[in-house]
Amino acid sequence: MKTLSRQKSFARRSFLQLGAAGLVATALPLRAAADAADADAAIREIFGDKPLNEGRVSVKLPPIAENGNSVAITVAAESLMSPDDYVRRIAIISPRNPIAEVAVFKLGPRAGKAEISTRIRMAGTQRIRAVAELSDGTLWHGSASTVVTLAACLIG
Amino acid sequence: MATIRIAAPDTASAGEVIELKVLIQHPMETGYRSGPDGKRIERDIIETFEVTYDGETVFEADLQPGIAANPIFTFYTRATTSGPIVFKWTGQDGESWSETHDLTVE
Numbered sequence: 001m002k003t004l005s006r007q008k009s010f011a012r013r014s015f016l017q018l019g020a021a022g023l024v025a026t027a028l029p030l031r032a033a034a035d036a037a038d039a040d041a042a043i044r045e046i047f048g049d050k051p052l053n054e055g056r057v058s059v060k061l062p063p064i065a066e067n068g069n070s071v072a073i074t075v076a077a078e079s080l081m082s083p084d085d086y087v088r089r090i091a092i093i094s095p096r097n098p099i100a101e102v103a104v105f106k107l108g109p110r111a112g113k114a115e116i117s118t119r120i121r122m123a124g125t126q127r128i129r130a131v132a133e134l135s136d137g138t139l140w141h142g143s144a145s146t147v148v149t150l151a152a153c154l155i156g
Numbered sequence: 157m158a159t160i161r162i163a164a165p166d167t168a169s170a171g172e173v174i175e176l177k178v179l180i181q182h183p184m185e186t187g188y189r190s191g192p193d194g195k196r197i198e199r200d201i202i203e204t205f206e207v208t209y210d211g212e213t214v215f216e217a218d219l220q221p222g223i224a225a226n227p228i229f230t231f232y233t234r235a236t237t238s239g240p241i242v243f244k245w246t247g248q249d250g251e252s253w254s255e256t257h258d259l260t261v262e
Contacts, residue, residue: 069224069225070224070225071224074230092222094222097222098186098188098221099220099221099222101220101222102220102222102223103217103218103219103220103222103223104217104218105215105216105217105218105231106213106215106216106217106218107215107231108212108213108214110209110212110214110233110234110236111214111215111231111232111233111234112173112174112232112233112234113173113232115230115231115232116229116230116231117228117229117230117231118223118224118227118228118229118230119223119224119227119228120222120223120224121186121221121222121223121224152186
């Protein structure tokens with residue numbers, strides 16, 4: 001009787017472990033892929049199918065946001081902002097919001113400085129991405145993540 | 157009429173990069189929320205924001221519901237000549253609000 005119950009509990013434990021591992025293994029990559037695909041699709045829709053270069057764009061976000069309804073963000077791109085070398089557009093992309101595109105800003109050589117601050121909504125903890133299109137047509141990418149304690153869209 | 161707040165310098169020297177900070181009172185309703193009666197609240201957002209200065213558009217923004225309520229923007233422009241800087245917001249149904257700030261360039 002004793003051995004039987006031990007066997008039983010062992011079987012149950014291993015079953016649970018298997019189940020949990022299986023869940024983690026299937027759920028994680030699937031969700032991450034869907035998120036990335038949405039954000040990538042939004043970037044392609046805005047800028048066309050061009051390669052993204054890492055760097056030159058910095059995103060400033062608070063490490064923790066208590067309220068996802070209003071999170072301060074600053075996006076800056078390194079550029080001379082001269083008549084022949086300037087930032088044409090800057091896009092803010094959220095991989096987890098219902099609409100991946102948050103805003104697209106059009107700048108020009110007259111901006112003097114390629115930096116924008118605003119407040120955005122965040123539907124949960126995520127890595128916000130920013131893409132800058134320079135006057136030579138190249139795309140540059142930067143990102144920053146924030147832990148959101150209270151997500152937008154769920155409450156008022 | 158929406159309340160508009162603008163923080164911008166009144167005077168600047170030619171060629172100086174000036175900071176412009178604008179806020180407009182607007183719910184930027186996403187269309188994803190439900191009201192107290194359980195019904196979905198209709199989407200109501202500002203779609204474009206445009207800044208004209210010295211005969212040219214110097215800054216433009218296409219907005220989505222991902223922008224927080226009472227949208228605030230801080231951005232920069234190079235002071236060229238004295239004149240009005242015109243800020244204009246356009247809502248999804250075509251309604252628009254605008255405000256002018258006079259800049260003197262010395």
